[in-house]
Amino acid sequence: MSSAAKQFLRDAATKSADLVHREIIRKNMESYDAAHLRGRSRFKDWEAARRRCQEIKREAINHLDRYLLQFEEKVIAHGGHVFWAANGDEACAYIRDLAVSRGVRTIVKSKSMVTEEIHLGPALEEKGIKVWETDLGEFIVQLRNEPPYHIVTPAMHLNRQQIRELFRDHLGEDIPDADPQKLVALARRKLREAFFAAEMGISGANFIIADSGAVAISTNEGNGRLSTSLPRIHVAITGIEKVIPRLVDLATLWPTLATSGTGQPITTYSTLVSGPRKPGEADGPEEFHVVLLDNGRSGLLGNAEEREVLHCIRCGACLNICPVYRNIGGHTYNTTYQGPIGSVLTPHLRGSEFQHLSYASSLCGACTSVCPVNINLHHHLLHNRRDFAYAAGDSASGRTQFKLWRRAMLNPRLYALGGWMMRRGLRVLYGLGLAGTAADPLRAWSRKRTPIPLPSQSFRKMWKKGLVQKNAAKK
Amino acid sequence: MAISNPSREQILERIRAGLQVPALEYDDRKFEVQIFEPVENPLDRFQQECKANLMECLLAEGQSASAQTLAQVLQSLPQGEIYVQDEPGLRRIIDAAGTKRVVRWSSEGAPKESSQATVTLADALIAQTGSVFVSASCGGRGASVVAPCHIVVGQVSQLVPDLETALRNAIVEQRLENNSYACVISGSSRTADIEKILVQGAHGPIRLVVIVDTAA
Numbered sequence: 051m052s053s054a055a056k057q058f059l060r061d062a063a064t065k066s067a068d069l070v071h072r073e074i075i076r077k078n079m080e081s082y083d084a085a086h087l088r089g090r091s092r093f094k095d096w097e098a099a100r101r102r103c104q105e106i107k108r109e110a111i112n113h114l115d116r117y118l119l120q121f122e123e124k125v126i127a128h129g130g131h132v133f134w135a136a137n138g139d140e141a142c143a144y145i146r147d148l149a150v151s152r153g154v155r156t157i158v159k160s161k162s163m164v165t166e167e168i169h170l171g172p173a174l175e176e177k178g179i180k181v182w183e184t185d186l187g188e189f190i191v192q193l194r195n196e197p198p199y200h201i202v203t204p205a206m207h208l209n210r211q212q213i214r215e216l217f218r219d220h221l222g223e224d225i226p227d228a229d230p231q232k233l234v235a236l237a238r239r240k241l242r243e244a245f246f247a248a249e250m251g252i253s254g255a256n257f258i259i260a261d262s263g264a265v266a267i268s269t270n271e272g273n274g275r276l277s278t279s280l281p282r283i284h285v286a287i288t289g290i291e292k293v294i295p296r297l298v299d300l301a302t303l304w305p306t307l308a309t310s311g312t313g314q315p316i317t318t319y320s321t322l323v324s325g326p327r328k329p330g331e332a333d334g335p336e337e338f339h340v341v342l343l344d345n346g347r348s349g350l351l352g353n354a355e356e357r358e359v360l361h362c363i364r365c366g367a368c369l370n371i372c373p374v375y376r377n378i379g380g381h382t383y384n385t386t387y388q389g390p391i392g393s394v395l396t397p398h399l400r401g402s403e404f405q406h407l408s409y410a411s412s413l414c415g416a417c418t419s420v421c422p423v424n425i426n427l428h429h430h431l432l433h434n435r436r437d438f439a440y441a442a443g444d445s446a447s448g449r450t451q452f453k454l455w456r457r458a459m460l461n462p463r464l465y466a467l468g469g470w471m472m473r474r475g476l477r478v479l480y481g482l483g484l485a486g487t488a489a490d491p492l493r494a495w496s497r498k499r500t501p502i503p504l505p506s507q508s509f510r511k512m513w514k515k516g517l518v519q520k521n522a523a524k525k
Numbered sequence: 526m527a528i529s530n531p532s533r534e535q536i537l538e539r540i541r542a543g544l545q546v547p548a549l550e551y552d553d554r555k556f557e558v559q560i561f562e563p564v565e566n567p568l569d570r571f572q573q574e575c576k577a578n579l580m581e582c583l584l585a586e587g588q589s590a591s592a593q594t595l596a597q598v599l600q601s602l603p604q605g606e607i608y609v610q611d612e613p614g615l616r617r618i619i620d621a622a623g624t625k626r627v628v629r630w631s632s633e634g635a636p637k638e639s640s641q642a643t644v645t646l647a648d649a650l651i652a653q654t655g656s657v658f659v660s661a662s663c664g665g666r667g668a669s670v671v672a673p674c675h676i677v678v679g680q681v682s683q684l685v686p687d688l689e690t691a692l693r694n695a696i697v698e699q700r701l702e703n704n705s706y707a708c709v710i711s712g713s714s715r716t717a718d719i720e721k722i723l724v725q726g727a728h729g730p731i732r733l734v735v736i737v738d739t740a741a
Contacts, residue, residue, distance in 0.1 A: 074720075081721040098558035105553070112548050115540045128705065136532035186727060187718035203718060210719055230719040234727055241728065246638055262701045272670050272714035272729025278706070279666035280635075290536070297696055301689035302560060304709070305654070312717070315574070316654045316688075319670075319729075320709040324701040332665025333635035334705055344536045351543025 054384065055406035061382040062410075067498045071207065075376060078206050082370050085313025086420075092315055099306050104424040106299045107361035110260075114351065117260040117293045118342065124263020128325030130338035137345050138168030144341060145252070145285055146173055152283060152337075154179060154249040158241075160267065160274040161185035162254025163201050163364060164287050164343055167386040167399075170252070182244040184273035186237055193220045199380035201387060202311050202366035207379060241273070251277035251335070255288035256307065256363065258340070262297045264324040265340060268307065268317035275319050284323065284335040290342050291360035297322075303363070310365035310422040346399040355433055356398070361423040362391050368417035368427055374410050383407065390417035394430040397438070408434040469508050477504055564686035567652035568739075571684060574655025578712035579725060581734040582655075588614075591678060591738045592621035595644070598676055598734050599624050605641035608672065610664030612646060618678060619644070631664040635671075642674040643667075648707070649694065650679050650737070653687035656711040657735060658695070660704040669710060670729040677734070680741035 065071055090096045110117050122132045135141035149157065157179055159165065171181045171192075183192040187204035191197065193216055198204030205213070214228035221240055225232045253274055255265040265286045267274045278284050294303065300320070308314040327334030350356050369375045369389030380388040385396045385404065393407035408431050411417075417427040458465045476492070484490060486497040495502065505512075564570050575582035583598075585591040595618060599607065607624070609615055611632040619628060629637065636643055645668050649658040657677045659669050669675050685691050688709070700707055714729030725731050 078721050094559050094562045098556075099560045102558075102560060108548075108551065112544065114544065115537050118537075118540075128702075131528050132530075133528060134530055134533040134536050136536055140532060184728065185718070186716045190718070203721075205718055208719075213719055230722045231724050233719055234716060234724040238726070238728060242638070245728075262696075264701050264707075270714070271716045271727035273727070275666070275670040275708070276728055279670060290540070297701070298689060298692045301687070301692050304688065305561075315577075316656065316709065316711050318578075318710065318712045318715055320656075320711070322701060322707045323705065324707075325705045328661065328703075328705045331661045331705060332631040332668065334661065334666045338705075342536075344532075344539070348536060348539040348543055351540060352546050354546050354549050357543075357548065 052403050052406065054403050057384065058382060058406055058410070061384070062378040063498065065379045065382050066377045071379060072377075074207060074209055075379060078203070079370055079376055082313065086309065086367070086370070087313075089309035089313035089315065092309070093305075099302055100422055100424050102302045103306050103363070103422050104361065106294055106303065107363070107423050108358070110293050110295055111291060111351070111357060111360045114290065114293065117295055118290060120260040121258055121263055121293055122342075124260075125325065125338075125340055128263055128338075129328075130263075130325045130340060133339060133341045135341055135343045135345070138343070141168050141287060141341050141343050141345075142170055142173035145170060145287070145339075146177055148283070148285065148339065149174060149179055149250055150177055152249065154283070156244060156248040157181045157250045157252055158184050158244050158248040158273075158277045158281060159188075160251070160253045160269060160277040161188050161204070162252070162287060163198075163386060164254055164289055165252065166198060167345065168343065170287070182241065182248070184241050184244065184271075184277060185269070186234065186271060186273075189237055189241065190216065193217075197381070197386070199388075200366060200369060201364055201389075202369075207381070245276045245280050248277075248281045250283040250285065251279075251281040252285045252287065253278055255286050255292055255340075257300065257303060258288055258293045259297050259300070259322070260293055260295050262322070262324060264297070264322045266300060266304075267321045267323065268304070268319070269321070270312075270314075270318040272319055275321060278321065278323055279334060282335055283337045283339070284326070285339045285341060286323065287341040287343060289347055290344055291347050291362075306422045307363055307365050310367040310420065350398055356430060358423075358425055359391075359394055359398070359430060361425055362395070363423060364391075365422055367420040367422060371416045371420050373412060373414065373416065378410075383410070390427045390431070391425070394427055394434065397434055402438060402441075405434070405438045408432075408438065466508065466510065473504055473508070480504070561653065561687065564652045567684045567686050568681060568737075570652040570686075571650060571655055571737075574652065574711075575735060576655075578655045578733075579715075580655060580712050581732065583734065583736045584739050585736055587738065587740040588618060589621055590740075591736050592618045594736050595619075595676065595678065596622040596624065598674075598736075599626065599642065602641045602674055605639060606637065608636035608640045608643045608664070608668060610645040610668060615644065615646065615678060631668060635665060636667045638671065640672040642676055643669065643672045644676045644678065645669060647677050647679050647683060647735075648698075648700065649691050650684045650735070651688055651691050651709065652684055654709070654711050656688075656691075656709045657733075658691050658707065658709050660700050660707040662704055666706050669708065670714070673726065673730055674732040674734065675710075675713075675730040676736065678736050678738070680738045682741055684737075
């Protein structure tokens, strides 16, 4: 087992038994569930919307080179720059060198999971550049020096008291009643200073639009707007899979993304940036750079089965509905992208070290049922299990286990004996009060839970009895 | 200035090599579908959606009524300068509103942080989502996000039924060729990052007011 896998199991066990955490997540998810359902009911045909979004992304991904080149040509024609980064180091180096050469001291960032993926913040701070996360949730987790808990709501795991304490310790102002309105106002005041001081704004992109040479950025807070309006340089960084063919595609993608992300009909600021400030415009950055990041994404294209994983629009719906996410929380994954999509994607982007995430699923298919671009998520988890099992080859202990299993399955007496021993053994064990201890073979379940009540009879006995009764009733 | 792009070809090659593998079969038959309910009465719908978005939609018949409405909104705001898109129609309306505030026009540069309100036109109003479509030509980028109150002076003739129409028009009118930025704004700035509780005025305007001239 990899060390990442061991860590995952330890953290999952701790988090799922943390009652405060459970309560926070339950409240958040209940509120999301209600908004999401309300949002979906605004569509005349939600399934048709999902299908349309799937087709848009399918068209884009299956002609990725063509649409990226079209996008690049347009951006350059508008006076912008496009940099292609094969990996995180290249992307960080480009942005760092740009910032240094332009004398940038302060950067405001709007939310971008790609910058988390490549650890851009630390790369810039190494050069003495101050980086402000300006999305409120990101700002909070930045102050706590921890990664985002969720790709859409980064500080979902904290309650207002915890945020009050954090602000008191780091911003030097106390809001005694921890009123969210006042907490937001405090963050607004602090971040305003940063917005007006910053020389560079960094944003992600929800979509990049080939026929218009524009990046689309959805934010509710307006921090994405300020980050791309006030500083004199704007850098948008995004994965190559974010391209869509046409501007008009947003007529479906914007409402579907917003509904899946937060339940809103559309995000408050659905922004399009196509270049640097034009002559005659009142304001806007003098320089506009787009960084297109590969970082392992192109490797998924050659796998026809997995290619659709690149359709993801990062709405977070699969995280919110996932019974595993809802119990273990976002940080346990220890990845940039959490939940079902993270479990599918991370082993591809970061290697077999994260293969255990393919098993962080009950394969219930809830994720697939809500995905706004119809990615068959739980099947991909299964595909990943299969592919990694083949690649790893079979182990001696695995072979032995399957041999024993085969023997038992072919021999009913042996199977019954196994069941009998298990029932008896566990009864003795539990009678001695050893449930959940190292001696308990069902320890994974019973160390944090009430032990499973042991049946007095075997299933086969119950089945036979049932048949006898049924036959008696017939007579 | 051309930037050096050492990995560009390599990435494109990898993409093309990957796409050599044919896509899985997909049933791409097209069906007649309606994703959204068609918008029957755009002005009614616009007003409803504005309300749901916590925006203020004020109807006014004619330019002088619009000016009066604008004057009332400005009166409700704290003392301080306002920032206005420099456009002949707006100059007339600001004159008619007779405000005593200092007016900074968009031709004089970006809005100041201390602005109490910004007043701009819109390129379109969208009924389906209760949105205003603005671009850089509407007083620049900061004009819709820097001040605590953004006032949009619109006309009922600018109302389009849905997003799709607004985006199609934007393409025909080459709005992203002629502007470096555009935005579909559907309410005031907001966040629900703390316990999913909605708070207005996160970084941008706390109020978004749309005055719709129903005679124009």
